[in-house]
Amino acid sequence: MSQVCIATYRSYDDKADFHKKALSIAVGLTVGSWTELPEAQKAEMEKHLGKVLSVDVHEGGPGERYADIRIAYPDINFSRDIPALLVTVFGKLSMDGRIKLLDLDVSESFAAAHPGPKFGLQGVRELVGVHDRPLLMSIFKSVVGHDLPNLREQFYKQALGGVDLIKDDEILFENPLTPLEKRVETCMEAARKAQEETGQKLLYAVNLTGPTSQLAANARKAIAAGANAILFNVLAYGYDALHELSSDPDIHVPIAAHPALAGAFYPSPHYGIGASLLLGKLMRLAGADLVLFPSPYGSVVMPKEENLAVKDALLQPLHGLRTSFPVPSAGIHPGLVPLILKDFGTDVVVNAGGGIHGHPMGTAAGGHAFRQAIGAALNGTPLKEAAEAPGNEALQAAIQAWGVKEA
């Protein structure tokens, strides 16, 4: 059983001796000093010493020379929590020139302290009773300043479109117009009413906010009021807050991690934390059942390669943890569905806001258009052809409005 966590960094420097730099990191972030230690003490300290596993130098012109450096940190040096791991491998180091943390391979024993997603991808599928297609999530059009009857109306129209999940806006906080418990009661009532029409089970991810120490209590309040899912701005509170929520037996609903603030970390090539670690592996380790991240299709962009790396981190084997549902978000309309399925496969949540509410025939038709597009894409039917079929008028109208990007 491995007893080390391995960090992969990319370090840019036009003239550094990267092997020397790697060694100074491995020593500096663990035992502090090594060569000057007496031999007797070395024997004792060896188990605490970081080890350089590899240094892969890429020569290049000014500003382009870098090395990928892998260092193993003994588990014995830090407690089994993500704050301790991140502070160890990238606390001080993050401030030491142009260096980015690309990946972390945690040990079996570190992972064992992290149960990961309580439901995971399959658990979410079971809750909504959908096993054979991508799920469909929709987002409120606007929430700030709106009251409960308005939210109920928005919710109901979205639900009528046959969506599987509806999420709060991440900027909806505790407020007098739509307080947490009232909001949950109101929306869940609309969900039940819509389900009578559509037969479709639906999760409502209510935005969990408030003081750090009150998050668990607020989650329990929301659940007591009927909430069957939670949305959480993980990076505003730290991964450990998510880990504690997801490990709490009383919080027996899926948690969707929102990527708010993620752009402060991942986009620079020189600084920060790589997207697949930030929004992929660490979110899953901390217990996110669904993870939203920027899609490669909209205005909030992330290079497709990084998108797919996030997806892979959520879906590939990881110490036996459940997988997390990838939710690429922003700029999604029905004409993109074949491409989404090509890029992400069927284990994906198609998530749309404007692509639902902006439908020429209205919000419910927006949902229908997506469901029709998903059905066609799964059958391998080109959307333009599917749109001609009787009953697929919603898809037809969506295509006229936004076009099609066949895969």
Added chain:
Amino acid sequence: MSQVCIATYRSYDDKADFHKKALSIAVGLTVGSWTELPEAQKAEMEKHLGKVLSVDVHEGGPGERYADIRIAYPDINFSRDIPALLVTVFGKLSMDGRIKLLDLDVSESFAAAHPGPKFGLQGVRELVGVHDRPLLMSIFKSVVGHDLPNLREQFYKQALGGVDLIKDDEILFENPLTPLEKRVETCMEAARKAQEETGQKLLYAVNLTGPTSQLAANARKAIAAGANAILFNVLAYGYDALHELSSDPDIHVPIAAHPALAGAFYPSPHYGIGASLLLGKLMRLAGADLVLFPSPYGSVVMPKEENLAVKDALLQPLHGLRTSFPVPSAGIHPGLVPLILKDFGTDVVVNAGGGIHGHPMGTAAGGHAFRQAIGAALNGTPLKEAAEAPGNEALQAAIQAWGVKEA
């Protein structure tokens, strides 16, 4: 009384219409849509609508064109906590191209929910009984893998040097060799013993770690064991965790904020959060009594302009909050003291590790050399001259080892 929080961004784009972009931010992150709203609804929604205060475009060549954009966000839209504020002003926006959050001016009412530092700069001065000079802090040489007798020995030698504060290494977590309460007892005993020799009162900032929900309990345990200060890796847990600790009446000791992970946010010109906001204003608002940040002198560098902006954010008037002690860290030796005082004034903590432990005459002499350098700098005596005075052999040796950088 202002009812808005104002965010300042720097947005890079070679051809964007920045005025249009600013408007879309102000609307998109508040009411969602505006121009299409019926007039009656506009009247009702007006109080929720973000407002563009200024757009200052700097034309420049490819990659160099940017605008500084200031937007006012109505307080009514978010709860009075830093996670809600950050998610509102930079949650989704952080992922929208090359944009950096430079500053936040919070409203009186937002600030009123944040008592800020419980002790602040003056309170820390009172605790150590030093009002007329910069304080001196020292850092353990190495802690990982060491046992209690070793830590006691390291602590005692540092304390003998006349330092005012000793801090744990930020990578020292709960561990069997030096568990929290034992560590506090051991080090505080060494502190008392040293005080009998030196007469100098001393704060020991023990590293507060563990699960988020246990931080307050761990702090109380440390205090019950005798801890008279706390070190906290704020960015690993979020600002609200610090705010809750600093607001807790049972945690009646100063809190030193460590900048671990800060380099993932501030160094890129295009992404992230500006240093003076990240390590200055938000740390103070959240209640840090002392704030460590990279010095302009060492290997962990930050441009001096940014350093001084952090210092200013900690010291300038801010809604009546107490000031936080600036602790520029890394690469500090006694020969830099006149420069530190020139750059930071006397309300600064001189913080050293290698510059104390690496002293040719030993750790205690390392502290003496700093105290001698501080005394000379305050008197306006050049260090080389002061080093000649009888009793100042420690300073003499330090200057021979590391040189002098006169201000």
